[in-house]
Amino acid sequence: MKSVKAHLALILPLFAILFGAEYLIVFDRIVDNYETKLSAEYSLIVVADKALKPVDISRVDRLIDHVEPVDIDSILHRIRKETSEKNMKKIKSIMPSFYSVKLRHYPDKYTLKRLKEELLAIKGVKSVYLFEKMHDPLYEMLAFMKSNFLIFSLLMFVVGVLLILKQMYVWQLEHRERMQIMALFGAPVWLRSGVLFRLAIIDAFIALLLIVSGMFYLMKRSDLVAFLRDIDIDPQTLFHFNDIGLLAAIGFGISIFGTLVVVIRFKEEL
Amino acid sequence: MPSVIESNRTKLAYPRHEPVIKNATFKVQTGEFVFITGASGSGKSTLLKSMYGAMPPADGELVVGGMEIGKLSSSRLYKLRRHIGVIFQDYKLIGEWSVEKNVMLPLIIAGFPKDVCRAQAQKLLTHVKLSHKSDKFPLELSGGEQQRVAVARALAHNPFLILADEPTGNLDDYSSQVVWELLEKANEELKTTILVVTHHIPEMLSAEYRHLMIENGVLYEIR
Ligand SMILES: Nc1ncnc2c1ncn2[C@@H]1O[C@H](COP(=O)(O)OP(=O)(O)OP(=O)(O)O)[C@@H](O)[C@H]1O
Ligand SMILES: [Mg+2]
Numbered sequence: 001m002k003s004v005k006a007h008l009a010l011i012l013p014l015f016a017i018l019f020g021a022e023y024l025i026v027f028d029r030i031v032d033n034y035e036t037k038l039s040a041e042y043s044l045i046v047v048a049d050k051a052l053k054p055v056d057i058s059r060v061d062r063l064i065d066h067v068e069p070v071d072i073d074s075i076l077h078r079i080r081k082e083t084s085e086k087n088m089k090k091i092k093s094i095m096p097s098f099y100s101v102k103l104r105h106y107p108d109k110y111t112l113k114r115l116k117e118e119l120l121a122i123k124g125v126k127s128v129y130l131f132e133k134m135h136d137p138l139y140e141m142l143a144f145m146k147s148n149f150l151i152f153s154l155l156m157f158v159v160g161v162l163l164i165l166k167q168m169y170v171w172q173l174e175h176r177e178r179m180q181i182m183a184l185f186g187a188p189v190w191l192r193s194g195v196l197f198r199l200a201i202i203d204a205f206i207a208l209l210l211i212v213s214g215m216f217y218l219m220k221r222s223d224l225v226a227f228l229r230d231i232d233i234d235p236q237t238l239f240h241f242n243d244i245g246l247l248a249a250i251g252f253g254i255s256i257f258g259t260l261v262v263v264i265r266f267k268e269e270l
Numbered sequence: 271m272p273s274v275i276e277s278n279r280t281k282l283a284y285p286r287h288e289p290v291i292k293n294a295t296f297k298v299q300t301g302e303f304v305f306i307t308g309a310s311g312s313g314k315s316t317l318l319k320s321m322y323g324a325m326p327p328a329d330g331e332l333v334v335g336g337m338e339i340g341k342l343s344s345s346r347l348y349k350l351r352r353h354i355g356v357i358f359q360d361y362k363l364i365g366e367w368s369v370e371k372n373v374m375l376p377l378i379i380a381g382f383p384k385d386v387c388r389a390q391a392q393k394l395l396t397h398v399k400l401s402h403k404s405d406k407f408p409l410e411l412s413g414g415e416q417q418r419v420a421v422a423r424a425l426a427h428n429p430f431l432i433l434a435d436e437p438t439g440n441l442d443d444y445s446s447q448v449v450w451e452l453l454e455k456a457n458e459e460l461k462t463t464i465l466v467v468t469h470h471i472p473e474m475l476s477a478e479y480r481h482l483m484i485e486n487g488v489l490y491e492i493r
Contacts (some may be wrong), residue, residue: 178364184324186351187379268324 006167006174007203013163014207014255018247020153020160022211025246027149029237031142038106038139045070045129046099046119054099060118063103063111070098096126106139138231161254168262171196176266183268193263200255208244208251215239273297274335274431274463275321277489281329282313282320289328290316292487298480300430301461303454305471307492308484314467315359317484318433321465322354323347335430352379355424359435359467361416363408369419370395370404376427394422397452399445413440421449425456432456434466450474 046057046067054067072095076088083091107115112130119128172179175195182192190197218224218238225235275298283289290313298304308314319325320332326340333339337350355376363372373391382390395401398418408416417440424432432453438446450472456462471479481492 178366181362181364182375182379183348184322184351184356184358184362185376185379186348186354187375188345188348191379 009167010203011207013160017160018211020156024153027146035106039103043100043102047127048097048124050124051097065102065104068100164258168258172262196259200259204251204255274300276333279330280327280332283328294489303457303464304480306467306482312484353429355429355432357420357424357434357437361420373422394426398422432464
């Protein structure tokens with residue numbers, strides 16, 4: 001009973017830390033996906049009173065993925081019937097050039113404003129249309145929540161690590177007699193502290209197992225999957241197999257770090 | 271004969287305390303059997319502590335097995351300890367380990383395979399008449415039985431030096447006899463150097479022993 005409690009005292013904070021981490025990972029992925037989707041649909045228009053080379057536009061900012069000239073002929077096509085060939089030429093010569101600018105990812109408002117100024121600074125550019133009303137409230141909310149979860153997760157991380165260190169000290173007290181005696185017979189550090197490391201690794205493994213099976217359970221819940229589809233989020237973003245590696249690194253990293261702290265602080269008694 | 275222990279004006283003091291040993295100057299050669307006596311609180315256990323490196327000298331020079339205690343890195347000190355067998359006054363058995371595993375400890379540390387450790391532990395437990403208790407835990411044993419487990423553990427890895435702190439303090443005449451014979455056998459057959467702190471020097475060993483005594487923080491050679 002006592003040992004179950006001791007294990008839980010390590011597993012629960014570890015689980016909380018991993019849960020926070022997984023939440024952040026998932027959120028990041030959802031926001032990322034959404035950004036890619038938005039930026040695929042989004043472009044801004046640059047109007048210039050002379051023909052520009054697309055590279056001259058795209059090199060002003062790394063955010064720009066590529067620039068395409070807008071084909072004026074297709075626009076003019078519609079008025080062709082009512083206009084004479086001669087007038088058509090005249091119209092064409094006074095028509096400005098249009099360029100559609102595609103971005104690598106969806107920017108926030110401030111970046112967009114900066115970009116606009118950079119584009120306007122290009123010689124020959126008359127105006128830049130941002131289509132700001134494309135800015136999506138759902139995206140804004142996701143980004144806001146992401147930054148909030150980051151703070152929340154950091155807090156959870158700090159509290160979790162403190163709880164883990166505290167449990168490690170309890171372990172150290174429990175194991176002190178044995179570690180002292182082993183040291184008197186010349187046992188190297190790894191042998192003296194072997195049990196601590198074993199416990200830490202087992203508990204990290206259990207915490208990892210809990211979180212992974214929890215995520216699998218969520219993914220199999222049809223109501224949740226349907227809900228995610230409803231709000232236009234791919235349920236696959238919920239869990240990737242790569243996450244297990246990352247979570248394992250975090251979980252084992254923290255518990256081994258905690259053990260090391262305890263082991264390094266071990267002092268022989270006089 | 272090379273010295274196993276060379277102590278030159280060794281001073282021993284606990285932090286923020288007056289020195290317990292002010293001057294210990296003595297030499298012990300390989301294969302010697304030495305008794306150390308002194309009043310309670312005179313510093314006998316402290317002197318042994320210094321020899322297995324748990325109490326670095328505050329002054330002077332103490333060399334054990336060719337290594338100067340107090341100037342050793344901790345990894346060298348641990349290596350030295352692996353070749354010393356200590357019988358502690360308070361036994362220092364590991365409570366959550368069986369009697370057998372306790373005796374196996376120095377062998378586990380030396381890295382012997384499990385079955386070798388086990389066979390050797392069984393041999394030693396038979397010598398101290400405790401083979402029938404090998405699966406018990408220390409707290410299930412009487413004080414004297416625990417003491418004999420501690421003796422078996424100190425002998426298990428055939429150390430070059432045995433430091434025994436009142437190894438028969440809790441034993442009846444018969445069990446004391448068993449322990450003295452074991453120590454004598456190790457001394458004669460394996461040339462193990464033995465230092466024993468005791469209040470009663472056994473008569474059976476009285477002919478050949480050396481005797482040191484601590485009084486007022488100074489170590490005297492009695493014979
Ligand atoms: N950890 C310690 N911290 C401070 N003083 C100590 C410590 N251990 C022992 N002492 C003091 O050192 C002195 C010598 O103690 P030590 O245990 O060496 O005596 P001893 O000769 O072995 O006595 P005994 O025959 O009773 O075992 C004592 O006065 C004791 O109070
Ligand atoms: Mg003593």
